[in-house]
Amino acid sequence: MLIMHPEHDTDRPVLAAIIGERRTLLMDAGNSPAHAALFREELARRGCRQPDMLILTHWHWDHTFGLSSWKSPAIAHEETAKVLESLTGLNWGEEGLEKLVKSGTISEESAEHIRLEYGEAREVTVVKPDIVFTGSLTVDLGGVVCEVVHVGGDHSPDSCVLYVKEDKVLFLGDALGPAVYGGPRQYSSTGFLRLLDIAYRYDADWYVESHGLPMTRQEFREDLAPWERLARIVDVFGHNRERVVLELKTYLQLEELPGDLLQGVEYFMAGAKRR
Numbered sequence: 001m002l003i004m005h006p007e008h009d010t011d012r013p014v015l016a017a018i019i020g021e022r023r024t025l026l027m028d029a030g031n032s033p034a035h036a037a038l039f040r041e042e043l044a045r046r047g048c049r050q051p052d053m054l055i056l057t058h059w060h061w062d063h064t065f066g067l068s069s070w071k072s073p074a075i076a077h078e079e080t081a082k083v084l085e086s087l088t089g090l091n092w093g094e095e096g097l098e099k100l101v102k103s104g105t106i107s108e109e110s111a112e113h114i115r116l117e118y119g120e121a122r123e124v125t126v127v128k129p130d131i132v133f134t135g136s137l138t139v140d141l142g143g144v145v146c147e148v149v150h151v152g153g154d155h156s157p158d159s160c161v162l163y164v165k166e167d168k169v170l171f172l173g174d175a176l177g178p179a180v181y182g183g184p185r186q187y188s189s190t191g192f193l194r195l196l197d198i199a200y201r202y203d204a205d206w207y208v209e210s211h212g213l214p215m216t217r218q219e220f221r222e223d224l225a226p227w228e229r230l231a232r233i234v235d236v237f238g239h240n241r242e243r244v245v246l247e248l249k250t251y252l253q254l255e256e257l258p259g260d261l262l263q264g265v266e267y268f269m270a271g272a273k274r275r
């Protein structure tokens with residue numbers, strides 16, 4: 001298995017090649033042909049078999065816009081395919097980009113990353129996947145079996161996770177992230193807890209989120225523990241922000257919450273209001 005780490009300047013997510021005896025499966029296409037080419041070169045440099053097929057974790061631009069530069073067929077959930085189809089043939093110039101931000105299809109942050117990744121005279125080619133599934137899918141690469149499961153969630157309703165059984169690695173895509181498009185960032189506590197439950201149920205030794213570094217099972221649990229507690233507190237106290245902050249401070253035995261958790265509180269408040 002070869003993993004290319006994320007790069008935050010232009011929001012490049014993790015790319016992973018899962019290499020079996022007969023086939024190589026690529027997870028996510030990259031945010032641009034340039035991103036995709038970088039990984040292809042790395043695979044070639046290491047003498048790894050190039051992808052025979054690729055699978056998309058969800059439709060977001062940073063995971064899919066590199067698709068046009070891969071020759072192998074792409075597999076995706078039917079919701080992913082639907083959105084990508086609706087994005088084909090659009091204008092990704094300044095005017096088109098602003099329209100997409102206004103309609104809430106993408107965020108201003110994504111637009112800024114697209115500008116940075118593609119430059120001014122940009123050519124963006126969105127293509128739809130070749131093979132579409134619902135529910136789950138098993139891919140046997142020869143001695144390595146991958147299971148792709150649609151889990152949905154706040155971040156994107158089409159989110160899928162990919163489990164590599166032999167290596168005990170769970171790729172989470174962005175599934176645990178907050179909703180990022182169509183309004184302020186937000187989490188629903190029940191949605192978040194449901195996804196955490198799914199993630200913990202896997203017998204994984206490694207957890208890989210698309211915009212972070214791989215974590216061991218223990219690191220993952222430690223990393224998520226305050227977030228899990230926050231979600232449980234919001235589940236009880238709803239949009240009572242003061243109480244939520246107080247309960248979380250007490251649990252963590254902290255005078256002040258760290259910045260990322262304070263921001264998390266805002267995401268959960270936005271999600272609680274919606275209920």
Ligand SMILES: [Zn+2]
Nearest residue numbers: 058060156174
């Ligand atoms: Zn995403």
